[in-house]
Amino acid sequence: MAQMTMIQAITDAMRTELKNDENVLIFGEDVGQNGGVFRATEGLQQEFGEDRVFDTPLAESGIGGMSIGLALTGFRPVPEIQFFGFVYETMDAISGQMARYRYRSGGTRPMPITVRSPFGGGVHTPELHADSLEGLMAQQPGLRVVIPSNPYDAKGLLISSIRNNDPVIFLEHMKLYRSFREEVPEEEYTVELDKAAVKREGTDVTLVAYGAMVHSCLKAAEELEKDGVSAEVIDLRTVAPVDYETILESVKKTNRAVVVQEAQKQAGIASAVVSEIQEKAILHLEAPVLRVAAPDTVYAFTQAEEVWLPNHNTIVEKVNDVMNF
Amino acid sequence: MTLKRTLENIENQFETFQILNEEGEIVNEDFMPDLSDEDLKEMMRRMVYTRILDQRSIALNRQGRLGFYAPTAGQEASQLGSQFALEKADFILPGYRDVPQLIWHGLPLYQAFLFSRGHFKGNQMPEGVNAVSPQIIIGAQITQTAGVGLGYKKRGENAVAITYTGDGGASQGDFYEGINFAGAFGAQAIFVVQNNRFAISVPVEKQSAAQTIAQKAVAAGIEGIQVDGMDVLAVYAATKDARERAVNGEGPTLIETLTYRYGPHTMAGDDPTRYRTEDQDNEWEKKDPIVRFRKFLEAKGLWSEEEENELIEKTKEEIKAAIKEADNTPKQTVTDLIGIMHDELPSNLQEQLEEYKEKESK
Numbered sequence: 284m285a286q287m288t289m290i291q292a293i294t295d296a297m298r299t300e301l302k303n304d305e306n307v308l309i310f311g312e313d314v315g316q317n318g319g320v321f322r323a324t325e326g327l328q329q330e331f332g333e334d335r336v337f338d339t340p341l342a343e344s345g346i347g348g349m350s351i352g353l354a355l356t357g358f359r360p361v362p363e364i365q366f367f368g369f370v371y372e373t374m375d376a377i378s379g380q381m382a383r384y385r386y387r388s389g390g391t392r393p394m395p396i397t398v399r400s401p402f403g404g405g406v407h408t409p410e411l412h413a414d415s416l417e418g419l420m421a422q423q424p425g426l427r428v429v430i431p432s433n434p435y436d437a438k439g440l441l442i443s444s445i446r447n448n449d450p451v452i453f454l455e456h457m458k459l460y461r462s463f464r465e466e467v468p469e470e471e472y473t474v475e476l477d478k479a480a481v482k483r484e485g486t487d488v489t490l491v492a493y494g495a496m497v498h499s500c501l502k503a504a505e506e507l508e509k510d511g512v513s514a515e516v517i518d519l520r521t522v523a524p525v526d527y528e529t530i531l532e533s534v535k536k537t538n539r540a541v542v543v544q545e546a547q548k549q550a551g552i553a554s555a556v557v558s559e560i561q562e563k564a565i566l567h568l569e570a571p572v573l574r575v576a577a578p579d580t581v582y583a584f585t586q587a588e589e590v591w592l593p594n595h596n597t598i599v600e601k602v603n604d605v606m607n608f
Numbered sequence: 609m610t611l612k613r614t615l616e617n618i619e620n621q622f623e624t625f626q627i628l629n630e631e632g633e634i635v636n637e638d639f640m641p642d643l644s645d646e647d648l649k650e651m652m653r654r655m656v657y658t659r660i661l662d663q664r665s666i667a668l669n670r671q672g673r674l675g676f677y678a679p680t681a682g683q684e685a686s687q688l689g690s691q692f693a694l695e696k697a698d699f700i701l702p703g704y705r706d707v708p709q710l711i712w713h714g715l716p717l718y719q720a721f722l723f724s725r726g727h728f729k730g731n732q733m734p735e736g737v738n739a740v741s742p743q744i745i746i747g748a749q750i751t752q753t754a755g756v757g758l759g760y761k762k763r764g765e766n767a768v769a770i771t772y773t774g775d776g777g778a779s780q781g782d783f784y785e786g787i788n789f790a791g792a793f794g795a796q797a798i799f800v801v802q803n804n805r806f807a808i809s810v811p812v813e814k815q816s817a818a819q820t821i822a823q824k825a826v827a828a829g830i831e832g833i834q835v836d837g838m839d840v841l842a843v844y845a846a847t848k849d850a851r852e853r854a855v856n857g858e859g860p861t862l863i864e865t866l867t868y869r870y871g872p873h874t875m876a877g878d879d880p881t882r883y884r885t886e887d888q889d890n891e892w893e894k895k896d897p898i899v900r901f902r903k904f905l906e907a908k909g910l911w912s913e914e915e916e917n918e919l920i921e922k923t924k925e926e927i928k929a930a931i932k933e934a935d936n937t938p939k940q941t942v943t944d945l946i947g948i949m950h951d952e953l954p955s956n957l958q959e960q961l962e963e964y965k966e967k968e969s970k
Contacts, residue, residue: 342785344782345754345785347751348752348789349751350755352752355752355759356699358762380752385949385951386945387740388733388740390728391732425950449951524955524956526955527956
């Protein structure tokens with residue numbers, strides 16, 4: 284076992300799959316010689332050669348479209364979108380094309396593409412770098428959306444994503460890249476897609492989150508414990524499709540839930556989770572299911588981002604509302 | 609003193625490549641392709657077949673027996689001359705008017721009808737037919753073509769990717785990204801722009817300040833050629849040349865074919881009299897690809913009226929049989945859709961699959 288940061292675990296996953304499958308190709312802006320702007324592909328071109336790991340011209344739509352063409356010739360592309368705010372430039376390639384190709388071709392043309400991209404707030408980026416756009420992706424049928432919250436999951440989920448025969452949008456929260464290290468096996472392993480993880484067991488309230496907000500929930504749970512409130516924390520890991528089974532099982536036990544996302548409140552993952560809970564478990568609920576989310580604006584410029592972003596305090600407040608309902 | 613100007617010099621170099629003039633006479637003997645008499649006749653058969661198919665498709669659409677249809681008459685030389693230069697291993701990424709190329713690449717006709725009717729079986733290429741179904745988003749296929757062409761290069765395949773779009777498609781960002789990526793990676797690719805002068809109603813003059821679409825290749829650092837798109841021999845020769853260079857590692861090519869669509873944009877209510885004059889239509893019909901090739905073949909003693917009439921009757925019979933086969937294909941269901949969207953059915957769809965199985969069993 285080695286101690287790895289999340290970005291090291293991600294590099295390790297790509298190295299593992301480059302070794303395992305000669306059809307795996309890694310490409311994007313600055314991913315070659317430079318190893319990526321966050322060093323996610325550090326050393327991979329040197330190790331596997333320019334045929335497998337390469338820079339592209341600076342054009343996201345071209346990267347998306349080329350990924351599809353490579354998949355049509357049997358490759359397993361792992362393109363990087365340098366920051367997920369740039370995804371708008373390649374929305375057609377992702378939502379209009381790769382998500383639909385298997386159906387469009389009557390099931391004959393799979394798109395085993397994993398689009399990797401950093402996102403997430405709290406690291407003082409310029410505009411259109413930090414936005415949480417997973418809801419936009421989750422609304423597109425045909426796409427899987429995966430968001431790890433820790434190094435161990437990041438490696439196992441990325442390997443599973445690359446091996447999956449359908450397109451996966453793999454979103455990496457920038458704040459988690461180097462914020463902590465943990466034990467990550469050096470050998471290969473997978474973490475199952477579409478399965479949530481119970482990160483902390485509790486009996487009074489269920490907190491559902493993903494990405495960096497999982498850590499805010501865990502911190503909130505510790506504070507709540509001091510006040511005698513036992514919170515269960517669920518990390519979705521895959522946000523499309525959502526593992527409702529794990530959520531419902533927990534809610535039926537705790538009878539209360541708060542769903543947490545870093546994204547703006549409107550039309551997101553949290554809304555979908557709340558809907559499903561009330562459809563499937565309303566008679567188990569002691570209080571309305573509340574949401575913690577950012578305001579319904581675009582992502583704040585740097586000076587306002589700390590207030591804009593949800594944190595453990597806003598989570599504790601919502602849990603208290605639920606407990607005191 | 610003025611700075612050096614280059615635009616005029618570049619534009620002057622893009623002359624229209626032609627082999628057969630409107631009278632069916634060879635005007636460019638040096639580039640006459642090495643085709644057997646049988647090949648020449650086959651090109652003619654394919655053009656006649658496709659013209660008849662177009663007429664029948666329009667009629668079937670009007671009777672409500674076909675769905676989405678984009679007429680092809682006028683563009684046969686551009687479509688079939690380029691396809692005739694391909695090998696079986698080559699990969700076609702068509703636009704929505706490019707169903708004829710798919711048919712001649714191996715898509716059975718009844719499946720082309722199923723595509724028109726909105727059935728997923730119309731989009732399933734038979735094993736070994738390297739193509740995808742017609743692209744609806746203008747230009748999306750162009751970046752994908754760069755990918756297929758790069759994939760072929762990486763695999764050392766003796767094959768190319770070829771894509772088709774129109775003059776409007778050459779205005780899309782994906783057009784520029786696609787040809788630029790293909791150039792940067794040396795992709796084994798051919799980009800055919802069928803300049804039929806109108807993107808639905810907008811004339812090509814309003815698409816760009818560029819005098820030719822072919823010259824756009826220059827900025828991407830790839831070869832570009834403008835071809836008389838009503839001359840099947842010129843289109844064939846240009847495509848054959850582009851194919852050879854692509855597989856020899858000499859890079860991709862942009863081919864602009866000057867052509868015309870006689871019919872409406874699609875059968876969904878477009879009225880060309882709103883944006884074209886009858887004079888303009890007549891002027892282009894004089895350049896007709898079939899008329900000119902017929903003259904050429906007749907002068908060589910390779911074609912007769914009887915032969916053509918026989919072919920027309922046979923084609924009509926084939927169309928009738930294909931429609932019947934399409935009629936006999938069970939309708940697509942939502943259950944089919946849910947079943948083929950993913951490799952493994954996600955949990956949210958498992959529940960919905962049961963719901964629709966129940967609904968559709970009634």
